[in-house]
Amino acid sequence: MNTTYLPSDFLPIIVQFVLAAAFIVVTMIVTHRIGPIRKSKKKDDPFECGIEVVGDARTPISVKYFLVAILFVLFDVEVIFMYPWAVNFKKLGMLGFVEMVLFMTLLLAGFYYIIRKGVLKWEE
Amino acid sequence: MYATLIIFLLMVPGFVVVGVYLERKISAFIQDRMGPMEVGKWGLLQLIADLLKLLQKEDIVPKAADKWLFLGAPFVIFAAVFAAYAVLPLAPGLSGSGAAVGVFYLLTIVSVDVIGILMAGWGSNNKYALFGAMRSGAQIISYEIPLGLSILCVVMLNQTLDLQAISFQQGIYSPEPVYLFGLKDLGVDVTQMGGFLSWNIVRNPFLFLAYIVFFIASLAECNRAPFDLPEGESELVGGFHTEYSGMRYALLMLSEYGMMLLVSLLGAILFLGSWNTPLPNIGPLRLADWTSGEPGTWLGYLTGAFWLLTKALLAVLVQMWVRWTLPRLRVDQLMFLGWKVLTPVGLVLFFVSGVWRLLGV
Amino acid sequence: MSNTQQYDYQPGHLTASEPNKYGPGTLKKEEMVLNMGPQHPSTHGVLRLEIVTDGEVVVDVVPHLGYLHRCFEKHAESLPFNQIIPYVDRMDYLAAMNSEHAYVMGVERMLGIENDIPKRVEYIRVLVAELNRLASHFIAIGTYAMDIGAYTPFLWLVRDREHILGMLEWTCGSRMLYNYIWIGGLFYDLPVGFEERCAEFVRYLKPKLVELHQLVVENKIFIQRTAHVGVLPMATAINYGCAGPVLRGSGLRYDLRRVDAYSVYPELDFDIPVGKGEAGTRGDCWDRNWVRVAECWESVKIIEQCLKQLNGKYVRTRDFDPQAMVPKKIRPKAMDFYARAESAKGELGFFFRTDGRSDVPVRCKARACSFHNLSVIAELSRGGLLADLVAVIGSLDLVMGEVDR
Numbered sequence: 001m002n003t004t005y006l007p008s009d010f011l012p013i014i015v016q017f018v019l020a021a022a023f024i025v026v027t028m029i030v031t032h033r034i035g036p037i038r039k040s041k042k043k044d045d046p047f048e049c050g051i052e053v054v055g056d057a058r059t060p061i062s063v064k065y066f067l068v069a070i071l072f073v074l075f076d077v078e079v080i081f082m083y084p085w086a087v088n089f090k091k092l093g094m095l096g097f098v099e100m101v102l103f104m105t106l107l108l109a110g111f112y113y114i115i116r117k118g119v120l121k122w123e124e
Numbered sequence: 125m126y127a128t129l130i131i132f133l134l135m136v137p138g139f140v141v142v143g144v145y146l147e148r149k150i151s152a153f154i155q156d157r158m159g160p161m162e163v164g165k166w167g168l169l170q171l172i173a174d175l176l177k178l179l180q181k182e183d184i185v186p187k188a189a190d191k192w193l194f195l196g197a198p199f200v201i202f203a204a205v206f207a208a209y210a211v212l213p214l215a216p217g218l219s220g221s222g223a224a225v226g227v228f229y230l231l232t233i234v235s236v237d238v239i240g241i242l243m244a245g246w247g248s249n250n251k252y253a254l255f256g257a258m259r260s261g262a263q264i265i266s267y268e269i270p271l272g273l274s275i276l277c278v279v280m281l282n283q284t285l286d287l288q289a290i291s292f293q294q295g296i297y298s299p300e301p302v303y304l305f306g307l308k309d310l311g312v313d314v315t316q317m318g319g320f321l322s323w324n325i326v327r328n329p330f331l332f333l334a335y336i337v338f339f340i341a342s343l344a345e346c347n348r349a350p351f352d353l354p355e356g357e358s359e360l361v362g363g364f365h366t367e368y369s370g371m372r373y374a375l376l377m378l379s380e381y382g383m384m385l386l387v388s389l390l391g392a393i394l395f396l397g398s399w400n401t402p403l404p405n406i407g408p409l410r411l412a413d414w415t416s417g418e419p420g421t422w423l424g425y426l427t428g429a430f431w432l433l434t435k436a437l438l439a440v441l442v443q444m445w446v447r448w449t450l451p452r453l454r455v456d457q458l459m460f461l462g463w464k465v466l467t468p469v470g471l472v473l474f475f476v477s478g479v480w481r482l483l484g485v
Numbered sequence: 486m487s488n489t490q491q492y493d494y495q496p497g498h499l500t501a502s503e504p505n506k507y508g509p510g511t512l513k514k515e516e517m518v519l520n521m522g523p524q525h526p527s528t529h530g531v532l533r534l535e536i537v538t539d540g541e542v543v544v545d546v547v548p549h550l551g552y553l554h555r556c557f558e559k560h561a562e563s564l565p566f567n568q569i570i571p572y573v574d575r576m577d578y579l580a581a582m583n584s585e586h587a588y589v590m591g592v593e594r595m596l597g598i599e600n601d602i603p604k605r606v607e608y609i610r611v612l613v614a615e616l617n618r619l620a621s622h623f624i625a626i627g628t629y630a631m632d633i634g635a636y637t638p639f640l641w642l643v644r645d646r647e648h649i650l651g652m653l654e655w656t657c658g659s660r661m662l663y664n665y666i667w668i669g670g671l672f673y674d675l676p677v678g679f680e681e682r683c684a685e686f687v688r689y690l691k692p693k694l695v696e697l698h699q700l701v702v703e704n705k706i707f708i709q710r711t712a713h714v715g716v717l718p719m720a721t722a723i724n725y726g727c728a729g730p731v732l733r734g735s736g737l738r739y740d741l742r743r744v745d746a747y748s749v750y751p752e753l754d755f756d757i758p759v760g761k762g763e764a765g766t767r768g769d770c771w772d773r774n775w776v777r778v779a780e781c782w783e784s785v786k787i788i789e790q791c792l793k794q795l796n797g798k799y800v801r802t803r804d805f806d807p808q809a810m811v812p813k814k815i816r817p818k819a820m821d822f823y824a825r826a827e828s829a830k831g832e833l834g835f836f837f838r839t840d841g842r843s844d845v846p847v848r849c850k851a852r853a854c855s856f857h858n859l860s861v862i863a864e865l866s867r868g869g870l871l872a873d874l875v876a877v878i879g880s881l882d883l884v885m886g887e888v889d890r
Contacts, residue, residue, distance in 0.1 A: 013210040013229070020206040024199055024375060027179065031371040035182045044187040046250040047366055051520045051533065053188075058249065059517045062540025065262050068459070072265040075467070079272040082474075083228060086279040089481060097478050104471065111467075120463050121456075155640035251519050255541075255871070349634060350706060359875045361525060451706045452634025454872045455541060 067119045078107055143381040144171045147444050154448045174374075181370030186248065189367065193247030198368070198375040201240035205382040208233040212389055213288040215399050215428025216297060216419030226287040227275060230390060231268070234345055237383070238264045241354065241364050244376075248367040256363025259455060260347060260354030266462035267344035267351075273470030274338040277477040278394045281328050287393055294323050295400030296412050297419055305329060307483060318412035319404025323397035328480050334473050335395040337466055339439070342387035344462070346380060349447035353455060388439035389432065396435050399428030505535050506547045515539050519871075523552045527632045527875050530885035534862070534878075541871050546863045554889040561849035566592050566815040567668055569849065574662040576851060577887040579624050580829035582617035582653070585666040586610055587833045590747060591824025592668045595817035595837060601810050605799040606671055607749045609807070612683070612791040613653060613665065615784045619690075620649040621829035622777045622784075625730075625882040629774055630701045632879035633710050638700050645693055648686050655679065668815055671807035680792050687785055687792075694781055702771075702778055711774060712765025715865040715877035719768065725864070726857040729831025730780065731881055734760040734773035741827035753790050755783045770880035777882070816844050830854040830882055855887040 046053055085092070085100055092099075114120070145160075145168065152159030160167025185191055211226040238261050245257020282290045292298060296318030304312035304321060305328070314321040325332045344351040354363040362368075365376050392398060403411035416431070417423025453461065507518050519536045522528035531552035537544040557576060561569045573588045574581035593599040623646040627639035650660045655676050657665035665672045701707055717727070722735040732739055740757040742750040758779035760772030795801075819841030825834035831854030838848040858881045865881075866874045 013207055016210040017203055017207040020203040021199065023206075024202055027371050027375070028183070031179050031181070031183055034180050035370060037182060043184065046186045046188050046248065047361065048251065048520045049361075049522050049525045049533070051523075053251075053520075058246070058254065059515070061254075061258055064540065065258050068262045068266060071463075072269065075269045076265075076272070079269065079276065082276055083279060083285065086276050087283055087285060089280045089478070090283055094482060097482060100478075101475065104475075108471065115464065120459055151636075155637050156644050157640060251517065352634070353872075359527065359872055448637050450635065451630065451704060451710060453706060454710055454870060456870065457706075457709055 064119075071114065071119065074107075074110075139385050140378050140381045141171050143385065143440060144377075146441070147381075150441065150444045151448045154445070178370055178374040183372060184367075184369045186250070186367050188249040190247040190249065193243045194367070195247075195372075197240050197244035197247055198372045198379075199240075200243060201237055202375045202379045202382075204233050204236035204240060205379045205386060208386050209382075211287055212386075212393065213291050213398065214432060215425040216292070225285045227279060227285045227290075227394075230386075231272060231275070234264070234268065234271075237345075237379075244368070245364040248364070250367050252360045252362070253364050253366045256354045256360045256366070259360075260364055262455075263344055263347070263351060263353060263458055263462070266459060267341040267466070270337050270462065270466035270470040271341040271345060273467070273474050274334040274341065275394060277328070277331055277334045277473055278324055280474075280477055280481055281324060281331070287398075290324075291393055291398030291400070294327075294397045295319075296322070296405070296416070297400075298322060302327065309483075314404075317404040317406070318400065318416075320397060320402045321404050323395070323400070323402075325395050328477050330473055330476050330480060331395055333469070334477070335391065337470055337473065338391055338395065339442075340461075341466060342391060343443060343446065344458070346383045346387060346443075348380075348384065348443055350450040350453050351458060352447075352452060353458060384440055384443055385436060388436040388443070391439055392432055392435035397431075399432040401427065401431055507535065507537050507545070512537065513539075516544055521874075528878060529628060529883050532859075532878075532883060532885055532888070534874075536871070536874065538871060543866050543869050543871060543874050546866050546874065548859060548862060550859075550889055552889065553885045555886075557890040558848075558850055561846060563845060565844040566817075566846065569846075570667070571662065571664045573851075574664060575886060576853065576890055577621075577828060577830060577833070577855070577884050578661055579884055580617050580621035581662050582610075582614045582666065583621070583826070583828040584833055585663065586614045586748070587824065587826035587828060588835055589666045589668050590826060591822065591835045591837065592815065592817070594824055595820065595822050595839065596668075596812060596815065598669055598810065598812065602669065603799075603805075603807075603810065604749070605674075605795065605801075605805060606807055606810075608791050608794050608799055609671060609675055610666055611749055611753070612788060612795065613656065613663075615787045615791070616649050616653060616683075618829045619781055619784045619788075620646045620653075622781050623649075625829075626697070626701060626774060626777055626781075629879040629882075630707070632875045633707055635701065635704070635707070638697065641693070641700075642697070645690060648689070652679065652683060652686065655682075667808065667811055669811040670809065674801065674805060674807045675795070677801075680796055683788065684792055687789055690785060694778075694785070697781075698778060702775055708764045708771060710872075711769065711771035711876055711880070713769055714765075714869065714873045715770045715880060716766045717768040717773075717861060717865055721861065721864060722768070725861045727831065727861060728854045728857060729827070729829070729882075730773055730776040731831065731858045731861075733757065734776045734880075735768035736760050736762075736772075741825060741832055745825070745827075747826060749794075753787050755786050755790075758783065770876050773880040773882075814844070817841065825852070828854060830884065830887065831858060851890055853887040853890060855881075855883045855885075856890075859883050859888055 082100065085096065089096065148167070148170065149159045160170035163169045163173045185194055208230055211229050241260045241264070242257050245253045245260070248254070278290065279285060282293050284290060293300070293302070296316065298315055301313050302315045302322040304310055304314050305326065320326060325335055347354050354360075360366070365373060368376060401412050401415040403415050405412045416427045417425070505518060512518065516537050516539050519538050520533065521536055522533040523531040528534060533549040533552065535547040535549060555575065557572050560572055564572070570585055570588065573584045577584050590599065593602065623642040627642035630638035653663060654660045656679065657663045657672055717731065717735050719735040719737050722732050722737070727735075728739075736759050738757050738759050741747070743757060758776050760767055760776055762769070762772060763775070764771040817837070817839045819839055822837045822839070823834055824837070825832050827833075832852065833854055834852035836848070836850040836852065837846050840847050862877060862881065865877045869877070
């Protein structure tokens, strides 16, 4: 088992990334080589069930998605904060746990407020 | 170390082949059909034939699309999913990267997947694709919170982010004594018994609930039914991959199956004892010793990989079973489940496992 | 020149589709026009829906029709009555027997021979019509489950429907478009052994229907997706002329098999299930689907009774000729006549105008139930989510062949 962690431990990750990318590049080259390339107006249109597209697809998106994203950022940062704490959980003991519960309670109060505000109501 | 990488690189496409074949045959079994039967014996070569066909197809880029986003999206999704395998331990002493922050890295990688999907949706400039991508983004980030919380419970128990270290703690090769249910006061030392008794879900019984949360959240992370809204065929045609064709579509498919195996492996490692055998030593019946080899030996590698892959495949089977049984949820129901059910449950579990851990110290 | 050229062909004709009702000028700022169909997996054929959405919420739905228009009514104006039957088959291709039954009864009544039809023929007609109603409902329920996202019920139902199609193929040589019920009789008598095979099928089907109930009616997610969705109040349903399971789902006990009491239905014992709002609101998608599932049970009941009669009182005899009453010349008196019957989708009616001088109707207008059921779609889906729209379309059980005719 590893007891000392070195930067070189991250090398395999990079190798894997490179290999995955190489796999894609190779298949793409092959598929471009053996596949046909034929252009036509109808084919290059975006798919809209066989009807000509009206307007741009990139219209403003419902604000609910944005609210979910903001909520996610809030919670994700919190969860990420909790990881280093969780690793040292035993060392920090009871006091650390109480502190974290306090922190969570504050956060949950905000979460409760958000839910009561109806941020997660999709129906209207 | 690099041996594992090569094994993984072979295993992942290998699994995808097995996974797609299994999915077809299992769905056929559930639906009272035969499944593929024509290509090769029992249709074994069907996926190869499919991939060869897709390889010959034209790579169409719609005119309205944002070319670089559109072309880059499969890259991002595929590379993210497959690079995630680098930190998974396959067997005792055998893992690609010994990075200390394996769990963290995996959570990050799952998020990169979202970027790829949003790139695909926005880049396609297609209404269905954009809808699908938005849903997918909202879904994946929503379910990442319960996912993170359930994993947090494990980290609190194991006190490390290194997946290999977590694996070692769950069996007879544990560096520190393992007590039944993680409670020292019970005074039952199960380090020598091993088997399922030292798995995380037994060391802290609440982790079983956490595993259920993890499993549901991971279904959503893979965009699998009943959370397959992003590609919800009946409304959004193909969701974010509506416009993709040929090999690029195949890459997206491969990443979906890669993702399925990834979360199943992760669940097995974190909760179900990783590469440890499920059979405990009972008195003279040294079942655990017989079914797992010493770390670092070939027998150890083989038995470890066998147990881990078996557990992961079982989880994949359940994923498939769920997919072919349940209907699809609606967007608001999905959000309801994610934010108002799983997240609070995750928080409660986090709290309870903290108390449990403090009891056990 | 003018008689060689039928119409001015312009290259645009083949590619143009009906223009959108909503365009950049008529849309509000955040609204978007989304097209669903004709090439879409859940519009059940070639229905095209122009959807105005605001985010995920549906603001308006405009159906565009005509992709499966095959000029049934115009064809009918140049064909003798007995040759129209195959065209009737092709209207609602999922329940061709029911359409034939309605059409044939109409012509028989015009000729005044409806009381001369042998009882055995009537029972066989009802038997095959109910078998076909089962097959049609199976497709409706199965595709509905597929729209909701469950793929398995569809294939299970297709498996069971396969038995029905096999039996009907054995009866008349064709799997979907039968041309079996003739004016005044039948094409053939039932093949020898049909009754036994049908009885065996009923025994086989009953446990499968229980299974179906568990899978698509009682499933938690299925109820979540369909209850309280697309609520159709009874008054609206009546105003729009809805019929069949769509109307009965809204709670009105209106079934032409009972209301008109045609054929041998008065002699048969069966219930008419109506939506009660058990899972949600009365008249929601769940109710409509539930009515179909319940009607499958009723059809099974009718089939059992028909088989009993066909094995008992009206058993096959050596000298029985199903074509005995088929008129040599089908020439009704000059009249306007409307005939209707309960098809699998609702009230299927035919309006005939005859001049009494020819074998060909002057006008033959079909009142297609799917067309009327389709008309409520905007009413049902406004203000709902995009995913609900799919649930609504599926619950109406549209067959585009019948809508466009």
